[in-house]
Amino acid sequence: MDTLLQILFNGLSVGAVYALFALGYTLVFSVLGVINFAQGAVFTLGAYFTYLLIGGAVGANGLLAGLALPFALPFWLALPLAGLAAALVSLLVEAVAFRPLRRRRAEPLLYLITSLGAGVILVNLIQLLMGAEGYSLPADSLGALPVALNLGGAQVRTVQLVLLGVSALVLIGLTLWLEGSRGGKALQAVSEDATTARLLGIDSDGMILLSFAVSGFLAGISGGLVGLSISITGPYFGIGFGLKALGVLVLGGLGSVPGAVLAGLIIGLAEALVPSELSGYKDAVAFAFLFAVLLLRPQGLLGRPQVTKV
Amino acid sequence: MNGAANALEALPLLELRRLTVRYGAVTALRGIEMQVQQGELVTLLGSNGAGKSTTLRAISRLISPAAGSVFWRGADLAGVATETTVRLGIGHCPEGRRVLGRQSVAANLELGAWIRRDREGIAADLERCYGLFPRLAERRRQLAGSLSGGEQQMLAIARALMARPTLLLLDEPSLGLAPKLVAEVMATLAELHRGGLTMLLVEQNATAALEIADRGIVLESGAIRLSGPAAEVLADPALRASYLGSG
Ligand SMILES: Nc1ncnc2c1ncn2[C@@H]1O[C@H](COP(=O)(O)OP(=O)(O)OP(=O)(O)O)[C@@H](O)[C@H]1O
Ligand SMILES: [Mg+2]
Numbered sequence: 001m002d003t004l005l006q007i008l009f010n011g012l013s014v015g016a017v018y019a020l021f022a023l024g025y026t027l028v029f030s031v032l033g034v035i036n037f038a039q040g041a042v043f044t045l046g047a048y049f050t051y052l053l054i055g056g057a058v059g060a061n062g063l064l065a066g067l068a069l070p071f072a073l074p075f076w077l078a079l080p081l082a083g084l085a086a087a088l089v090s091l092l093v094e095a096v097a098f099r100p101l102r103r104r105r106a107e108p109l110l111y112l113i114t115s116l117g118a119g120v121i122l123v124n125l126i127q128l129l130m131g132a133e134g135y136s137l138p139a140d141s142l143g144a145l146p147v148a149l150n151l152g153g154a155q156v157r158t159v160q161l162v163l164l165g166v167s168a169l170v171l172i173g174l175t176l177w178l179e180g181s182r183g184g185k186a187l188q189a190v191s192e193d194a195t196t197a198r199l200l201g202i203d204s205d206g207m208i209l210l211s212f213a214v215s216g217f218l219a220g221i222s223g224g225l226v227g228l229s230i231s232i233t234g235p236y237f238g239i240g241f242g243l244k245a246l247g248v249l250v251l252g253g254l255g256s257v258p259g260a261v262l263a264g265l266i267i268g269l270a271e272a273l274v275p276s277e278l279s280g281y282k283d284a285v286a287f288a289f290l291f292a293v294l295l296l297r298p299q300g301l302l303g304r305p306q307v308t309k310v
Numbered sequence: 311m312n313g314a315a316n317a318l319e320a321l322p323l324l325e326l327r328r329l330t331v332r333y334g335a336v337t338a339l340r341g342i343e344m345q346v347q348q349g350e351l352v353t354l355l356g357s358n359g360a361g362k363s364t365t366l367r368a369i370s371r372l373i374s375p376a377a378g379s380v381f382w383r384g385a386d387l388a389g390v391a392t393e394t395t396v397r398l399g400i401g402h403c404p405e406g407r408r409v410l411g412r413q414s415v416a417a418n419l420e421l422g423a424w425i426r427r428d429r430e431g432i433a434a435d436l437e438r439c440y441g442l443f444p445r446l447a448e449r450r451r452q453l454a455g456s457l458s459g460g461e462q463q464m465l466a467i468a469r470a471l472m473a474r475p476t477l478l479l480l481d482e483p484s485l486g487l488a489p490k491l492v493a494e495v496m497a498t499l500a501e502l503h504r505g506g507l508t509m510l511l512v513e514q515n516a517t518a519a520l521e522i523a524d525r526g527i528v529l530e531s532g533a534i535r536l537s538g539p540a541a542e543v544l545a546d547p548a549l550r551a552s553y554l555g556s557g
Contacts, residue, residue, distance in 0.1 A: 182424070186421060186424060188410070188413060189410050193410060198392040199370060199402045199404060200396065200424050200425075201397055
């Protein structure tokens, strides 16, 4: 019995991070109508930033071998700072891979190539500077918190509670901001009808920048959380997660925030229910599930059916 | 000094000089000239494709003219972004309503006041809009997309008013409305006009528009066919001819 509870917790905590990460794609997609394929690399950077900010040292193989920051921050402070740094990188990606194309009104397909290119460059930079090796965040990253807690008779890793808690907090904050604040409503206005938004005086370029910054922050935080939970496996660490989050995005329905949350939790749970002796097939299970749902509901779980605008 | 002040007063709020607009190979406006004075209600008439919406789009800089210019309070708007024209006092209630259907009526109106920071003034104007359109007040929490066509039109007008424009550009506010609603909308516009708002009203419903306007301008194939005081335009046989598309 208690193993089922553990499995559920595993699934929910990973799923919550998928949801967080997928929302980053959603924000940019909803204002620009294109997918930012550099998200996976920004996620990876978020993990490395977190590792460095809590005082981790660079391994032997990178250009920066042996380097460490002169200070070591607690995880709860390092994580949001890593998110902010990732947001800056995301703004850089926008300036390099998106803005020049937008000025020329390029085909949406071209953004796929430029953002993928920006992502590859970022991953290579990490490899150059920090080497190809994996890094793990030290076991005492969470300070005095115990490694596991006893919840209703089941042993649950504290890390998983942190994943779940932080994701829930950020998701709630994001929803309140989008639905309740002036800026959030303006962002939604740009995503629904950019021309009308401009006629109301909303600076659509500013809103695009905002969406990149927030989506970079979400990717960075997700990276830091996953890094804490399963350690950083190397510079390509974010690629698989990026694909998974993209799957979550499509499963939830492009542009739908509650859809991304629901889909993240479902994929997380579906993966967690794969028996451990078959864990090598986790991704296959997740994508098979995605495939099956899309056959039945091409618009995703909570997406609007595609209607052509007249 | 006095002379200079008088000259300033005579300066039209809006002036189009030899405005030419092209969409690729299509020439939509052919060097049109017009002026709108502070406080005037001018109606821009013409049949489908005459270039009415294009004129409004050029004024709020959704498109750049191929030649000629738009002057606002004597300054050329060349190079000014659409977002900025709103801040300069030009409100544009676009063709086809374009309410933000996924947000509430109240959120649409709040976004109409996006350029303003005076919370109290905004709240007062919100109540004024609800007074002007009581039907919106009843539906303030409803999603704008679920309003009827007429209600959406009222919302679009109210939203444009929330920016407190000096000049309001209205693109066919009566389109698709039942005759009773057309009369209602026209009466509201007349009331706003009496309150001092300057308007450039694009309409297909020429009679209804000319009844409330000070002046009328009739466009035909991107050129001005007829213009003058509303009563004269209404009486001119060329008005009918222009709508029937005959020379
Ligand atoms: N985006 C566009 N691309 C190409 N041609 C356009 C475009 N928009 C308008 N036109 C053309 O420009 C001309 C003027 O169009 P405009 O929309 O200004 O007409 P209108 O007077 O507003 O007509 P309606 O009463 O039907 O709204 C038309 O011939 C139209 O086909
Ligand atoms: Mg038109």
